[in-house]
Amino acid sequence: MTSAPRTARDFARIELTRAILSAARTQLAAVGPGELSLRAVARELGMASSAVYRYFPSREHLITALLVECYNESGAAVEAAESAVPRTRYRKRWLAAAGALRDWACTNSFEYALLYGSPVPGYAAPQDTIGPAQRVPQVLLGLMADVEEAGIPLGSPPVRLTRAQRAAVAPISAFVDGRIDDERLGRALMAWATLIGQTSLELFGHLHQGVLDYDVHFRRVMENVADDLGLPR
Amino acid sequence: MTSAPRTARDFARIELTRAILSAARTQLAAVGPGELSLRAVARELGMASSAVYRYFPSREHLITALLVECYNESGAAVEAAESAVPRTRYRKRWLAAAGALRDWACTNSFEYALLYGSPVPGYAAPQDTIGPAQRVPQVLLGLMADVEEAGIPLGSPPVRLTRAQRAAVAPISAFVDGRIDDERLGRALMAWATLIGQTSLELFGHLHQGVLDYDVHFRRVMENVADDLGLPR
DNA sequence: CGATGAACGAGAGCACTGCTCTCGTTTCTA
DNA sequence: TAGAAACGAGAGCAGTGCTCTCGTTCATCG
Structure with missing residues (x-):
């Protein structure tokens, strides 16, 4: 600082x-x-x-500073919403976190585009952005660690993973210190992808004239994800 | 024309x-x-x-023309890959379609950013882009219609939908002429969101230093989606 | 306290952008 | 074949990111 x-x-x-x-x-x-x-x-x-x-020193640096600010802002919003839910209400925690990200994105659409839209130049993310950028996925990982600790099974029966599949996510697996099984870890990453994908599709206009009520549809998709994660109702 | x-x-x-x-x-x-x-x-x-x-008449119009071209190109790639798989190999059809989109995105990353990254201005998509833009999701809808016709159940037990949830996707439901149950339709839209989200996370650098082998991880996530869709192995 | 040097703000200027307008030339059409 | 429409080239305008210079202000050290 x-x-x-x-x-x-x-x-x-x-x-x-x-x-x-x-x-x-x-x-x-x-x-x-x-x-x-x-x-x-x-x-x-x-x-x-x-x-x-x-x-x-350049426009790039200004934008990078904005990037960090926005990552922190959205990350804080997600963290606040998720931690406001009782710890063992896992499903509600997920829904709250996902909803918070979308809410932030809706009220700050250009900022969301800055974060999750196309990176402005060829662009290699500077070191100081990666910390703030990880706040949202880290909330998901923390949630999954709690779910794992509670011994809650996944929504659909786990498949036997290959060595390559485990190796692919090794850095994250190491990051959570093995507190999340690789199978569940994969589902968490998928949940993240679905969250970002759904929000991007909506905000970038790809659902226009296809989906009428964005709120309801988003909620429904996130419920589906919750099912896949095995989060009990 | x-x-x-x-x-x-x-x-x-x-x-x-x-x-x-x-x-x-x-x-x-x-x-x-x-x-x-x-x-x-x-x-x-x-x-x-x-x-x-x-x-x-303007740079906008040039970019819009590029947009149409790229939508058509990626759409054609997905259609070709999907239709090359025997009709009843539903899971393989999904994996082929998803893989084709990602392959196209990897070799045409800026073009992918143009299509699915942040829209350039405030931007309301002109009428001539929406047709080509629908080619990819239409492949998914066609696949799901075939799956529905074959009477294949969803991966996890369907939940009773509310009236609002059905209404939210009414235009698409009407488009497929009721050939896809609303529950399955929702899963298909989720699959689309996951596909775009996963590809965007990868191409826009959000998985950097987290996931090591993008190919393997993408494949794995798409297999997970296939499970959720109930596509038999 | 006073002098030296660093940090600063303002302005001019360069190369670039999208876009408009004009002005001859070419090409189609009545 | 004459008039009209389409065309290409060039100048020009307002805007951009960025650099450089030049006085001025401020902090620090002797």
């Missing part, structure tokens, strides 16, 4: 950095990630465009 | 339209949808940038 402001200059710097980020965020609500203009941000703050470069 | 070329001018027009589209497509392989430059396309063809506007 940033060090404590010792001098007036330091204070002004972190304040202006915040102001730029905030103005960029405001603009992002209106125009979408690709059209975000650094000059427009500078204009809104009444400063020369060149001055912005004292705080963010 | 375009009418038959009657005069030399007509002929040159459709030829140049094709050339522009092709050059744009070539550039799209390198730079991504947001960075696609109309002037660069014109340069590559050795013409003035203003001349391109005789064929596409």
Whole structure:
């Protein structure tokens, strides 16, 4: 994080950095990630465009900072919703987490597009984004670990996994320290994919004229996922 | 479609339209949808940038034309892969279709981003894109109709649907003319969401450092979906 | 306290973009 | 064959990301 402001200059710097980020965020609500203009941000703050470069070395870096902010915001929303549910109401925890992500996405659609839409350039995610980016999947993993600990079986009978299939998810398996069986881990990743896929299809307009009530349909799909995960009603 | 070329001018027009589209497509392989430059396309063809506007009234329209082309290309790939499998090998048909979409996405990643990533502007999809866009989901619907006709049960016991849940997917239900039960229809839409979600997570870098072998993991997730759909091995 | 150097803001400028307009030329059609 | 429509090229406008320079302000150290 940033060090404590010792001098007036330091204070002004972190304040202006915040102001730029905030103005960029405001603009992002209106125009979408690709059209975000650094000059427009500078204009809104009444400063020369060149001055912005004292705080963010390029547009890329500004967008990366926005990325981190949005990952944290959506992650916090999901964490809050999930942890508000009693620990053993596993199914409700999943539904709350999934619903929270979609709610955040609906009210921050351009931000969602920034996170889960096409990455802006060729783009290799900088190191500082991967932590915040993992908050949502980590909620799912935590939930699955609890479910595993409770000894709740999966929705459909598990299949015997091949060595290659286990190896494919080895990093995550190691990350959860073996607290989740590889079979259940795979289902959790599928749940994540379904959540993101469903939200993207809806927000990016692919369900237009096909699905009428997005709320109801989303809820229904997530119930289906819950069944597959074996989460008891 | 375009009418038959009657005069030399007509002929040159459709030829140049094709050339522009092709050059744009070539550039799209390198730079991504947001960075696609109309002037660069014109340069590559050795013409003035203003001349391109005789064929596409704006950059938007050019991109829309690319969109249609890519929807058709990926749709054709999925259709071909699926129809190459014997009709009653339902599970294999699903796996072939899903694999074909992912293969196409892997070799045409920017194009995939154009189709399923964040829509470029605020963007309401023009009427001429929705037909081609439906080719992939239509393959899934056709498959599910066959499965339904064969009387194959779903993977997990169906839940009683509410009136609202049925109403939410009414347009699609009407489209398939009632040949697919609403419960199965919902699972099919979930399968679609999982397919797109999984492919997007992989291609947009969200599985980086988490999943090691994308091929194996994708296959495994799609097998899970097949189980949920009740497709026999 | 005062001088040195770093950080800063403003502005001009470069190369690029999408797009418009004009102006000759080519081509079709009546 | 004459008039009209379509065309290609070029200049130009407003906008972009980014760089460089040039005074000014501020912090630090002797």
